[in-house]
Amino acid sequence: MNAASKPSSPNPSAAHLRVVADRGAPHTPGIRLSGVSKTYRSRDGDIPSLRPLDFQINDGEFFVVVGPSGCGKSTLLKMISGLLPPSTGEIFVEGEKVDKPHGNVGIVFQNALLLPWRNILNNVMLPIDMKRLARQEYLPRAKALLKLVGLEGFEKKLPWQLSGGMQQRASICRALVHDPKIVLMDEPFGALDAMTRERMNVELMRIQRDTGKTVLLITHSIPEAVFLADRVLVMTERPGAIAAIYDVPLPRPRSLDVMSDPVFAKLVQRIRKHFFTQSALD
Numbered sequence: 521m522n523a524a525s526k527p528s529s530p531n532p533s534a535a536h537l538r539v540v541a542d543r544g545a546p547h548t549p550g551i552r553l554s555g556v557s558k559t560y561r562s563r564d565g566d567i568p569s570l571r572p573l574d575f576q577i578n579d580g581e582f583f584v585v586v587g588p589s590g591c592g593k594s595t596l597l598k599m600i601s602g603l604l605p606p607s608t609g610e611i612f613v614e615g616e617k618v619d620k621p622h623g624n625v626g627i628v629f630q631n632a633l634l635l636p637w638r639n640i641l642n643n644v645m646l647p648i649d650m651k652r653l654a655r656q657e658y659l660p661r662a663k664a665l666l667k668l669v670g671l672e673g674f675e676k677k678l679p680w681q682l683s684g685g686m687q688q689r690a691s692i693c694r695a696l697v698h699d700p701k702i703v704l705m706d707e708p709f710g711a712l713d714a715m716t717r718e719r720m721n722v723e724l725m726r727i728q729r730d731t732g733k734t735v736l737l738i739t740h741s742i743p744e745a746v747f748l749a750d751r752v753l754v755m756t757e758r759p760g761a762i763a764a765i766y767d768v769p770l771p772r773p774r775s776l777d778v779m780s781d782p783v784f785a786k787l788v789q790r791i792r793k794h795f796f797t798q799s800a801l802d
């Protein structure tokens with residue numbers, strides 16, 4: 521789904537964020553993988569972790585990957601961010617080949633990993649400081665992002681003064697502050713309680729809609745995948761391969777009520793069938 525086709529937001533700060541987000545070439549696939557595989561070399565021998573993968577994620581798409589533990593999901597994410605070279609194949613982000621760590625991604629991990637001595641605003645500004653970008657230019661964007669996730673007024677607080685869900689929202693702002701082309705999320709809400717996790721999912725969908733970012737999210741939860749995604753990629757056991765890619769034909773914007781839609785239940789059931797012998801997935 522293209523950002524331009526989404527309903528516009530009445531929130532003025534969100535509009536500001538969208539203008540920045542829409543700078544990219546509109547028709548280039550957000551992410552493209554061609555024959556990408558990974559085998560780790562270790563003293564005990566080779567560990568084939570991913571079989572060759574071919575797929576693409578469209579600009580502005582919410583793309584979710586589910587798969588059993590150890591099938592290579594985090595490996596995939598590290599390769600797309602340029603932190604890890606593939607053993608074979610090529611990766612392109614917005615048409616540019618990835619061959620080293622690049623600044624075109626924002627990454628959100630399972631834990632917020634905020635620096636305890638920096639206040640929330642300065643944690644969000646961390647990528648700007650590390651990249652030595654002009655602080656004054658990005659401060660309004662950092663503040664607009666904090667407003668977007670409901671953390672206006674918490675800029676000067678230290679991380680310990682916020683709940684786990686609030687900290688994770690701040691870490692999402694940190695991933696977006698330098699206006700990356702894509703956002704990679706590795707089990708971002710895995711450490712949160714079930715109710716907070718549901719709320720965060722609703723919030724994340726809204727943020728993605730308002731910013732128009734291309735999102736690749738990894739989860740172990742099949743209902744979470746179907747709730748969030750435009751498409752769900754299902755992986756096989758290690759060495760991971762593509763078992764299937766499903767379109768999620770549920771209209772947007774979505775609320776939690778969508779989970780009682782028969783289309784939702786059917787798709788969850790269909791994906792679950794890929795793993796019915798495994799207990800690693802919800």
Ligand SMILES: Nc1ncnc2c1ncn2[C@@H]1O[C@H](COP(=O)(O)OP(=O)(O)OP(=O)(O)O)[C@@H](O)[C@H]1O
Nearest residue numbers: 560562567569588589590591592593594595596758
């Ligand atoms: N640095 C490494 N050296 C050797 N093997 C590794 C390394 N990193 C990962 N592996 C192996 O590669 C496989 C894929 O690991 P990866 O962390 O990508 O899986 P995952 O699907 O993200 O797992 P989980 O869902 O449990 O987080 C695993 O079998 C793991 O043991």
